[in-house]
Amino acid sequence: MKLFAKIFLCASFLISLSLLVSGYLLITNSFSNSVEREIGHVLDQYHLQRFQIQGNILLSLENEEVTISQAIDMLDLEITNNSIFYDANGLELFSALTDYRYNPFSEHMDEHNLFYQVVEVDGNYYIYVFGSITVKGYLIYFLNIRDITTVFNVHDQMVSYFTHIYFGALLISMLIVVILTYMLIRPLRQMNDMAAQIADGSYDIRIPNNSKDEIGQLASSFNSMSDAIEDKMYELERNAEQKEEFVANFAHELKTPLTSVIGYADMLYQRDFTPEQVKTAASYIFYEGLRLESLSMKLLDLIILGKQDFILEQVSVNDTIRHIIESIQPLIQDNKIGIMLNLDEKEVLIEYDLFKTLILNLIDNAIKAEATKIQITGKSSLHRKSMYSIAVKDDGKGIPKSELSRITEAFYKVDKSRKNESGRAGLGLALASKISLIHGSKLRIESKINHGTTVFIDLKQGGLDDRKTS
Numbered sequence: 001m002k003l004f005a006k007i008f009l010c011a012s013f014l015i016s017l018s019l020l021v022s023g024y025l026l027i028t029n030s031f032s033n034s035v036e037r038e039i040g041h042v043l044d045q046y047h048l049q050r051f052q053i054q055g056n057i058l059l060s061l062e063n064e065e066v067t068i069s070q071a072i073d074m075l076d077l078e079i080t081n082n083s084i085f086y087d088a089n090g091l092e093l094f095s096a097l098t099d100y101r102y103n104p105f106s107e108h109m110d111e112h113n114l115f116y117q118v119v120e121v122d123g124n125y126y127i128y129v130f131g132s133i134t135v136k137g138y139l140i141y142f143l144n145i146r147d148i149t150t151v152f153n154v155h156d157q158m159v160s161y162f163t164h165i166y167f168g169a170l171l172i173s174m175l176i177v178v179i180l181t182y183m184l185i186r187p188l189r190q191m192n193d194m195a196a197q198i199a200d201g202s203y204d205i206r207i208p209n210n211s212k213d214e215i216g217q218l219a220s221s222f223n224s225m226s227d228a229i230e231d232k233m234y235e236l237e238r239n240a241e242q243k244e245e246f247v248a249n250f251a252h253e254l255k256t257p258l259t260s261v262i263g264y265a266d267m268l269y270q271r272d273f274t275p276e277q278v279k280t281a282a283s284y285i286f287y288e289g290l291r292l293e294s295l296s297m298k299l300l301d302l303i304i305l306g307k308q309d310f311i312l313e314q315v316s317v318n319d320t321i322r323h324i325i326e327s328i329q330p331l332i333q334d335n336k337i338g339i340m341l342n343l344d345e346k347e348v349l350i351e352y353d354l355f356k357t358l359i360l361n362l363i364d365n366a367i368k369a370e371a372t373k374i375q376i377t378g379k380s381s382l383h384r385k386s387m388y389s390i391a392v393k394d395d396g397k398g399i400p401k402s403e404l405s406r407i408t409e410a411f412y413k414v415d416k417s418r419k420n421e422s423g424r425a426g427l428g429l430a431l432a433s434k435i436s437l438i439h440g441s442k443l444r445i446e447s448k449i450n451h452g453t454t455v456f457i458d459l460k461q462g463g464l465d466d467r468k469t470s
Contacts, residue, residue, distance in 0.1 A: 004185050011177040016170055023162045031155040035148070039116065039127060042146045046129045049083070050142060057135045068138045069093050086141040097145065124149045187215050191222050203230040257288035310438055312349040314462035317378055317388060320352065324359050335367050343378040347462035348388050350439060358435040361428035362392045362455050369396025369453065381458055387441075388461045393454040399447035408433035408443060 053075060060071035072085050072094045085093040114131040126145050133140045187207065194205045206226060209219040264281040267273070273281065318341075325332075325339055332339060359376075366374050371394035381387040399407060408429045429443070436443045436457050447453040 015173045084143040088139040260288045310351040317348045340375045348459040354435045361432045366394035371396035387458040395452040398449040
């Protein structure tokens with residue numbers, strides 16, 4: 001059963017039950033009160049009538065020649081109206097009624113008690129009040145009958161009137177329930193339809209929401225879920241594209257050196273060359289082999305870095321970076337690069353080999369960007385006192401803003417037309433990014449075309465005296 005039907009049936013049942021119970025209690029209570037008021041009124045009249053009858057009979061019996069029956073016959077008709085008199089043996093002495101079928105004498109003859117009862121006769125309702133009167137030693141039973149059919153007729157009219165009101169109110173209530181249920185279920189139906197559309201691939205679907213109730217909160221949560229799904233799907237699509245690009249770039253990187261190796265090897269195999277020509281061909285094979293080795297090692301590093309835990313050691317950042325720079329002096333001199341250091345002396349937590357690889361890759365990228373100056377600065381982070389911020393800045397060609405988000409992808413190159421160089425497969429910044437993550441940081445890159453690039457990395461501090469060196 002659908003939710004709409006469940007809500008409609010439950011609401012209709014509750015409304016119907018509520019109307020029935022309230023109507024029943026209202027009519028029953030009103031009828032009971034009316035009957036009790038009528039009985040009280042009849043009893044009051046009975047007592048008044050009883051005293052009048054008793055007084056008139058006493059006056060009549062002062063004449064010794066008058067019998068009790070004659071005394072009763074002499075009563076005023078207004079006093080004896082709707083009354084019947086019996087003697088002590090239950091014989092009728094006088095009756096103001098021409099047609100009656102109820103004789104309570106045999107069941108309720110008790111001179112000390114008053115008895116009353118509501119009786120239905122031929123569709124009419126009466127109150128029978130039965131009691132006794134004692135006058136000068138005579139015991140007389142007195143029955144008074146009052147018609148209260150009007151009270152029951154009013155009750156029947158109320159029941160009929162309530163029945164019409166009940167069905168009218170129930171019909172209106174059911175229409176209101178249908179409208180309210182539809183309004184309540186509508187956002188849920190929208191969510192269901194939109195969930196189906198999302199399942200079909202329409203991830204930009206959102207539910208219009210102007211409500212602050214639970215349904216509105218559910219709609220907001222649904223929209224948040226849709227946002228998360230859209231972001232995740234975009235991320236998955238991006239990852240798939242990156243993997244495709246990775247495979248394509250990897251195949252492209254392998255193609256050139258393999259073509260050279262195969263071509264020169266085939267030449268050496270099928271032809272006779274002079275020693276100088278053999279040496280030249282072998283050198284090409286050798287350097288292309290080195291390039292393949294470098295490529296494979298960097299790819300292996302990328303894979304291993306994501307699966308291995310490293311222990312960080314506390315070292316002097318100044319000494320470490322100076323040692324790294326000294327190890328590449330020939331490269332610096334060959335490319336005529338000027339390197340300036342401006343480091344606040346601190347102890348930081350690093351994995352030395354990985355950190356060296358990171359710095360070397362950043363310097364290598366600066367050289368590729370035709371930089372002439374590289375400045376490496378280091379100081380405590382302004383925002384996080386426990387961190388030490390290192391910036392590697394060059395004056396190279398710079399990187400377009402649109403490319404900054406992708407330059408840490410494997411094989412990605414800003415300059416698509418640049419020819420491949422030995423060992424340069426676009427993996428440097430990918431490795432640097434991985435190494436940065438291992439050190440609990442993330443590479444931050446700022447660049448401007450023809451004004452150079454600055455790369456930031458934050459390291460955890462170990463603690464040492466503050467001494468500035470340059």
